[in-house]
Amino acid sequence: MRTMMRALAIGAALFLGSCATGMHDSGPLQFPGHVETQAAITPDDFKSRVKALADDAFEGRGPGTIRGEAAADWIAAEMQRIGLEPANNGSYFQTVPAVAITLDPQASSFEIDGPNGARTPKFAEEVAYWTPRFDKTEQRVENSDLVFVGYGVDAPEYKWNDYAGIDVKGKTVVILINDPGFVTHDDSLFKGKAMTYYGRWTFKYEEAARRGAAAVIIVHDTVPAAYGWQVVRNSNTGRKLYLDNPNGNTDQVTVQSWVTLDVAKALFADAGMDFEQMMLAANKRGFKSVPMKGLKLNVVTHSSLDHLTTRNVIGVVRGRVKPDEYVLYTAHWDHLGVKPDVPGPDKIHNGAIDNATGVSAILEIGEAFAKAPRPPRRSVMIASVTLEEQGLLGSEYFAEHPLVPLNHIVGGANIDGVRPMGRAKDMSVTGSGGSQMEEILAAVLKTQGRYASPDPEPEKGGYYRSDHISLAKVGVPMLRASAGIDLREGGKAAGMAVRDEYRTKHYHQPSDEYDPNWNMANPMEEITALYEVGDRLANSRAWPNWYKGNEFRAIRDRSMRSRH
Numbered sequence: 231m232r233t234m235m236r237a238l239a240i241g242a243a244l245f246l247g248s249c250a251t252g253m254h255d256s257g258p259l260q261f262p263g264h265v266e267t268q269a270a271i272t273p274d275d276f277k278s279r280v281k282a283l284a285d286d287a288f289e290g291r292g293p294g295t296i297r298g299e300a301a302a303d304w305i306a307a308e309m310q311r312i313g314l315e316p317a318n319n320g321s322y323f324q325t326v327p328a329v330a331i332t333l334d335p336q337a338s339s340f341e342i343d344g345p346n347g348a349r350t351p352k353f354a355e356e357v358a359y360w361t362p363r364f365d366k367t368e369q370r371v372e373n374s375d376l377v378f379v380g381y382g383v384d385a386p387e388y389k390w391n392d393y394a395g396i397d398v399k400g401k402t403v404v405i406l407i408n409d410p411g412f413v414t415h416d417d418s419l420f421k422g423k424a425m426t427y428y429g430r431w432t433f434k435y436e437e438a439a440r441r442g443a444a445a446v447i448i449v450h451d452t453v454p455a456a457y458g459w460q461v462v463r464n465s466n467t468g469r470k471l472y473l474d475n476p477n478g479n480t481d482q483v484t485v486q487s488w489v490t491l492d493v494a495k496a497l498f499a500d501a502g503m504d505f506e507q508m509m510l511a512a513n514k515r516g517f518k519s520v521p522m523k524g525l526k527l528n529v530v531t532h533s534s535l536d537h538l539t540t541r542n543v544i545g546v547v548r549g550r551v552k553p554d555e556y557v558l559y560t561a562h563w564d565h566l567g568v569k570p571d572v573p574g575p576d577k578i579h580n581g582a583i584d585n586a587t588g589v590s591a592i593l594e595i596g597e598a599f600a601k602a603p604r605p606p607r608r609s610v611m612i613a614s615v616t617l618e619e620q621g622l623l624g625s626e627y628f629a630e631h632p633l634v635p636l637n638h639i640v641g642g643a644n645i646d647g648v649r650p651m652g653r654a655k656d657m658s659v660t661g662s663g664g665s666q667m668e669e670i671l672a673a674v675l676k677t678q679g680r681y682a683s684p685d686p687e688p689e690k691g692g693y694y695r696s697d698h699i700s701l702a703k704v705g706v707p708m709l710r711a712s713a714g715i716d717l718r719e720g721g722k723a724a725g726m727a728v729r730d731e732y733r734t735k736h737y738h739q740p741s742d743e744y745d746p747n748w749n750m751a752n753p754m755e756e757i758t759a760l761y762e763v764g765d766r767l768a769n770s771r772a773w774p775n776w777y778k779g780n781e782f783r784a785i786r787d788r789s790m791r792s793r794h
Contacts, residue, residue, distance in 0.1 A: 261287045261300055264311055269601030271594045271757050273750035279308070279590035283563070284582035284744040291581060292567025293616045293624075294328065294538035305543045305563055305614050308593055313600035314545030314612060317633050324542040326616055326627045327474035329535060333360050333467075337532035340487070342376070344500040345524045351493045358466040359487035361531045362435075365478030371485050371529040374402040374444045376501070376522035380512030381406050382434040382446075387779055388420050392512075396519045399442035402485075402527040404494070405434050406512060408454035412689065414513045424663075424688030425456075427703075427781050432694070435486050445485035445527055449494040456690035462488045471620035473627055474537060485529045501525050540564075540616045542624050544633065547599040549609040549768065556611045556634055557768045558642030558706070559595055559760075560625060560697050561588030562618030566738060576740040583732065583742055587648035587753070589614050595761045599768075606768035608640060618646075618697055625697035629704045637789045640767055641667050641707040641774045643760050644698035649713040650748035651728045656683040656714030657759060661693025664702075664782075666774035667709035667763070674762040678755065686715055686726070705786035707774045709763065713752050 262282035267275040283291070283301060292298035306322035316322045335353045342349045351357040361369040380392040382405035390410060409429035411419025420426050427433050431448055438446045452458050466488065472479055489497075498505040501522035511517055543563065549555065565581025580586075596612040599605075611634075615624035632639075657675060659668055662684040672682045685692065693699065698708035715725030736742045767774070773790070776783040 261285070261304060264308055267312065267597060269598055271598055271754065271761060273754055275597075276590050276594055276753060276757065277746070277748070277750070279593055280582060280586045281744045281746075283586035283589055284580040286578055286580065290567040290579040291563060291565045293540035293564045293620070295567060298564065298567060299540065301563055302541050302543050302614075302616065305589060305593070309543065309545035309596065309612065312593065312597040314547060314596050317544035317546045317611060317613075322543050322545055324544055324628065324631070324633065326540050326542055326624050327537070328471050328540060328617060328620075328623060329364050329474045329537050330469050330471050331361065331364055332469045332534045332536070334532045334534065335467075339528070339530050341528045342497060343526045343528060344497075346500050349493075349496065349500070351489060354463050354467045356493050357487060357489050358462050359485055359529065359531070360466060360470055361485055361533060362470075362472055362482045363479045363484060364472070364533075364535050365480050367533055367535060369484050369531045369533075371402070371445045371527055374400060374527040376402045376404055376447075376497070376525040376527060377519055378498075378503070378508060378522055379403045379405055379519040380517050381408070381410050381429070382437055383410065383428045384437055385420070385426075385428045385781065387781055388428075390420075390515070392517065392519055393437075393441055394518070398438070400444050402445040402447060403438050403441075403443045404447045404449065404497070404522065405438070406449055406454070406509060407431060407451060408689075410513050412454050413451075414510065416513065419513070421688070424685070425691035425694070427694055427699070430691055430694040435483060439482045443483050445529065446483050446487065447527075448488045449491060450488050451491050454689075459490055471617060471623060473623055485527075485531065497522070497525060540624070542616055542628055543614040545596060545612045547596065547610040547612075548605065549607055550605040551607045553609050554634070554638055555608040556639045557606075557608055557764045558611045558613065558639050558701070559592045559645070559764060560613045560615055560642060560701070561585055561592045561645045562616065562624065562697055563589050563614045564616045564619055564624070566619055572740060574740065579738065579740055580743045582744040583649065584647050584737065585618070585645075586744070588645040591645045591648050591753070591757045591760070594757055595764065598761055599764075606765065607770070608768045610764060610768055611639075615697055622697055622700050625700035629700045636704050636706060637793045639701070639706050640772075641665070641709070642698070642701060643667070643709040643711070643763060644696055645712075645760065646696040646710070647712065648753045648756055649728060649732060650745070650750065651713060651717070651752045652749055653718045653751045653755060654680070654714030654725060655716040655718055656681050657711045657756065658683050658686060658714050660685050660710040660712065662688070663777065664693065664780055665707040665709070665776045667707050670763050670766055670774065671709060671711055671759065674759050674766065677762075678759060680714070680755075682711065683714055683716065702782050703785070705782055705789040707776055707786065711760065713756060
């Protein structure tokens, strides 16, 4: 059986590889096999799966590559081995078509004309710009008037609309990052210190497109952005991936961009405006968007386009009473692949913690449900999605093309990184205060003698930076709970030290590799707790919802009304 599944995996990967673009291959295809595992959630089973998925043979699980897609085949074979049914009409795969857009900065230009002449900020050092459109290789924005729209937010729940009374069709909107109230420490606005989805840069691009803007310029500021300029530069100045939409993304703005704070201040001065004063004005109710008189954007982008195919991997444990109601677990299987330009001899980004641990966790959970003496009342769906590192695209595709109606998904949990470390008194809830899923977790943790702690860094908008947000945006209540910070040995200081050590030394680096000496105390408690959350939900009649005032509550309510 093991040999057969391994051969199937290799054959499928080779077939997919023959039709994908930008492949990397460095030798004969030899991949890890599958070992016997138990129904119970155990350290050995978890570690064996992480070790396999983080193996050099998969070359960092780059989506759309021969060896990356072989990891998807490995996951499908593992789902079959442990007893999950294929979720997509007899297949474990949901094909995700994507396109890579790579700007040629030498052939492209970004210029802002003003009364003092033209400003051409330096690419990568002062501006990061690109086009999300791929209907053609050249895109243009010509003589587009700049308008300062504050935070670029239209949030009915918070009675806030930066676009009220202004038409920005064909114009370039200049936008601040985060939510109103953050930089002024006004807790009466939005959620105070905690970022909402309205503060996330993705929303700002989306809303500008809905308003018909031609381009967006986001002003970078390290504290409200929660990361330095180098993150903006590294994330947005190379190959960018999008779902391969039939319209070529012509419903998005033509140009998306960020500029440094210094560039932004100079632009405001060119328009006869004081940046600090305008920023403070944008943090007060009643703010009205302001044209930046005399400033016009001119951009030409020349980009190369590469189309590729990758896949979500999805299995199901069928419910015995309500098989058409689903509890969902998600985790992304992809990572960064091979990066030849990184310093040092190791170029493979194995992504052991990010996110071989998450995939291994949902496989552990899936196996526990599949081999339980009695099937759950509701169905349990295990979804390992692709293209998370490239913009949450696999989960976005799943949300836009769900295999079951969205109002048949009761709720879910996303696992993105299980930290090997000692036992904690808590589990940390990213985006805490979002939905009733947190109440189920709190009840489970109480049985473990633990507690659910709020997000220790809510200003960083962590809830909007992994795959659960794709489901949340279409209304599905999604839980994101991970390793706590209140360690039984060392307390909160020790917990934050573990978190910071991984983030600074291993996150998105070749050193994120499997270690057989990992401490499995936290992973076992964490995975068991998340299994128990799903078990309680799958064996109940409950339909958890977002709390009132949450930005996703109205979407879920509309979705649920259509069930009746």
